[in-house]
Amino acid sequence: MTTVPRYAGDFADRYDDWFTPSTGSTKETVDLLARLARSAPPGPLLELGIGTGRVALPLAGRGHQVHGIDAAPTMVDQLRAKPGGDELTISFGDFSEVDHDGEFAMVYVANGTFFELPTQQAQLRCFARAAQRLLPGGLFVLDGHLPEVLAAHSGGGAQSVASANGDPMLRTRRLQPASQRYTSDYLVLDEGIFRHVQVVFRYAAPGELDLMAAAAGLRLRERFGGWSGAPFDDSSRWHISVYELPA
Ligand SMILES: C[S@@+](CC[C@H](N)C(=O)[O-])C[C@H]1O[C@@H](n2cnc3c(N)ncnc32)[C@H](O)[C@@H]1O
Known part of the structure; x- marks a missing residue:
């Protein structure tokens, strides 16, 4: 499936x-x-x-x-x-x-x-x-x-990133080099409620x-x-x- x-x-x-x-x-x-x-x-x-x-x-x-x-x-x-x-x-x-x-x-x-x-x-x-x-x-x-750029921009805590509609958004990116993966976690302030969105990639x-x-x-x-x-x-x-x- x-x-x-x-x-x-x-x-x-x-x-x-x-x-x-x-x-x-x-x-x-x-x-x-x-x-x-x-x-x-x-x-x-x-x-x-x-x-x-x-x-x-x-x-x-x-x-x-x-x-x-x-x-x-x-x-x-x-x-x-x-x-x-x-x-x-x-x-x-x-x-x-x-x-x-x-x-x-x-x-x-x-x-x-x-x-x-x-x-x-x-x-x-x-x-x-x-x-x-x-x-x-x-x-x-x-x-x-x-991959080199991902590595340079991973870790180091949450960063404020731009969302298309201006909703406040924070992102953390964790690199998992042993499996060639990185995980992006987003926290978006959506009408007063924080939403969590996670996306996992194999680079x-x-x-x-x-x-x-x-x-x-x-x-x-x-x-x-x-x-x-x-x-x-x-x-x-x-x-x-x-x-x-x-x-
Ligand atoms: C980041 S969105 C990009 C959508 C569009 N290509 C764009 O550029 O705006 C990725 C899309 O791929 C779909 N997707 C991710 N992995 C998939 C897979 N293995 N098979 C089919 N669809 C997949 C998701 O459901 C989502 O709609």
């Missing part, structure tokens, strides 16, 4: 209010994905962990046919309630299986969601299944934080992701330092990796 993360099950109606995108703004994300889609073969797009449609709906609004997978009906209910939300084809289940009919020009996963897959096996499976769903020349795109460095891609028959086409399209260099805090299925 697919596990629904607690933030998605219990706080789906607050996701857009509270959680700001961590690897680039929504506009930057949509702009870069649209640019990448133009460089891929013609065909539909598939978002893994489509959530409330933050990225998928604006992409669909630009004329792309966007499909999605998510484990949480509560998140998809939010998407469906938005303009255009009833036009997307969405499957429910574990996105590491990429169990969705069709072949895609681009499969993508945004906002650190790939690292919500809890094990290396699940992440490897996701690469392999995504590759099987791609048209020749198709792209698999994901973002992620860099991987770009080199490990490249090996997973190679095992799936994909090759790295390019890597950006953010959804802005900035170059990936020593100052980057995260990366956008673009893998290609050779035509």
Whole structure:
């Protein structure tokens, strides 16, 4: 059975209010994905962990046919309630299986969601299944934080972080290097009541992701330092990796 993360099950109606995108703004994300889609073969797009449609709906609004997978009906209910939300084809289940009919020009996963897959096996499976769903020349795109940067910004107590709607929010981040995991705990002051939201991630460095891609028959086409399209260099805090299925 697919596990629904607690933030998605219990706080789906607050996701857009509270959680700001961590690897680039929504506009930057949509702009870069649209640019990448133009460089891929013609065909539909598939978002893994489509959530409330933050990225998928604006992409669909630009004329792309966007499909999605998510484990949480509560998140998809939010998407469906938005303009255009009833036009997307969405499957429910574990996105590491990429169990969705069709072949895609681009499969993508945004906002650190790939690292919500809890094990290396699940992440490897996701690469392999995504590759099987791609048209020749198709792209698999994901973002992620860099482990060194996570390490530098973990521990040290609670930090005040910005929420999208201004609700006061504190975050602690604990790194568990032996298992390549980190746990983010959020305390959000919601109309006078503190809510606790925990998200657990299994991180991987770009080199490990490249090996997973190679095992799936994909090759790295390019890597950006953010959804802005900035170059990936020593100052980057995260990366956008673009893998290609050779035509
Ligand atoms: C952080 S949200 C991101 C949503 C959207 N991609 C965005 O950028 O706003 C991650 C989404 O992935 C879903 N999710 C996490 N792990 C999943 C899994 N293994 N299978 C399916 N969905 C999953 C959650 O339910 C949630 O809707």
